[in-house]
Amino acid sequence: MTRSDVFLSPAEAARTVGISAKALRLYEQRGLITPVRSANGWRHYGPEQMAGIRHIVALRTLGLSLAQIAAVLSGESHDLDKALAEHQTRLEGSLTGLLDAIERVRVWRNDLSEGRAPDLADLVATPPALSLPLPWPWNSEIFALRRLSPVTYLVGPLGSGKTRLAMAMAEALGGGFVGLDRGEPDELPAAALRELEWLLEDGAVDSPALRAVLAGMVSEERPRVIDLVEDGLDEATQLALGGWLRRRGEGDAPLVVMTRTSAVLDLDAVSAGHAILYCPANHSVPFEVLAVAGSPGYESVANCLGTPEARARTAGMVARMAP
Template structure:
């Protein structure tokens, strides 16, 4: 190993690449990457190894399976055609959305030239391309019936807030107000849970989609489980116009959460809306938010929920950051809360709480 070159251990390399260390190990097992070794035998990633791993990650983002990645890296460019066609379609859709945003900005500038100051709603609408869907309803308790309007709903919206802020009630209200929406609660993996049954008893077409997505996630480091199956059964089914998912991190380890969100982002700008009620920093990675994603925050003081722009300094951004914790911390918190409830109930058996 060249002493003047900076080498990273697997965890550092995974963070640099935006994947899990587990995914990086899978890439190595498939022969797609070959990290160097230190004198003590530890894996190490230098510039060449990172560049190679970066190629694998880029091809995965395009939607290729690891088998297809291997084909492309071995020189078979034809394996790229379906992925490039799908990526082109997504880019063209984004281009149309961005063109609409440009027209909005042009209109606002023209208004300024005439002495017209834009409304706050007009400026907020510039933060993300319009998804053509909006919803309005009266907020439930603890807000006391205040009107709430959410416009330009993108394919992926995160809902977060501190304990007791009312975010679960907001999520339930969204599911009730959005036509054709389904709320996927924490009982989705309970014995006989409808979501798990849907995954196990799916028809051939749905079963194939679930298996294909599950395989893609496992290749990206996810761990198969009933919790993951319940999510995929709902996400791949075509019965709901929108999905509101309570704590998608329930029962999923950190690599699985990371892989799941990466897959959700790949769905494209015209995908049906999915709302994720979460306090996991692996699900809601503030540094990774982009076009096609929105963030709703429920303040601790029961002020109405607000849409938070995804950059430091924006109103509510720091409050959102303070609500999030890593999957490991969330798991410890869930265990402590479960123990407390078990003690309070006199030792009666209860399903572990997830600590919202």
């Protein structure tokens, strides 16, 4: 048997293309990929299926919903052309920033050649995007974020103070804090309606809870901080919302999203440029965690996340702390 003839298990196939087994199962449920069945009924993936999975992953990276991907795979090109145009715009924006950075380095080198030393503080450090004294239960230690990502996932165990941190971040950013008392808006703005359409195409279930959280995330250009984004949403909607968040990139208003579900924060599929912020149980200073197994804090974040079914069993639990 040659390497090209190898058939992979679901776990091996998912790992090969860098997605979760859960995402692979979702693609199958939506009819985007059909595995080969062995005599005993086990699912396997050969070269043809792996090529199809890579195609789907590439289209997801461009921001297409599963419904749009199904249309593209059936031969329709409108959604793909629109997605490519948006992706081109994002790339051109990144290129502009890179060219500016190259020009700054050129100026610094020119200064050096003429005997003028560049300002080292300007050369190696930039002011943090966010800096604030931490509220209780911390001891006013300074917390800083070097940059605001399109999406920052805020994770921590019960009683870690993450809600207080979220509220303090919203105030420091001059944005808005969207708490759990969010009510369904009378009318969604046009931008939110467009995103709702994408979510529904991706399998979300329309509900007052979805409309409320979407209004809080989309209706403002300033940074927004969202408390427990999955509150009141079923599993299908949480999965679609996780995919929607992963589409966000440079140019989108930054979001800080508190979550405790693996449906929203899939550690195997975190988008490049997105961030994970962890609040330790011992109330040490929150820190950023890389979505890489074995990196500091990774296991702690993974242990805070659960499936929607598991999270539902702990719904309503509140950690009691002194005021």
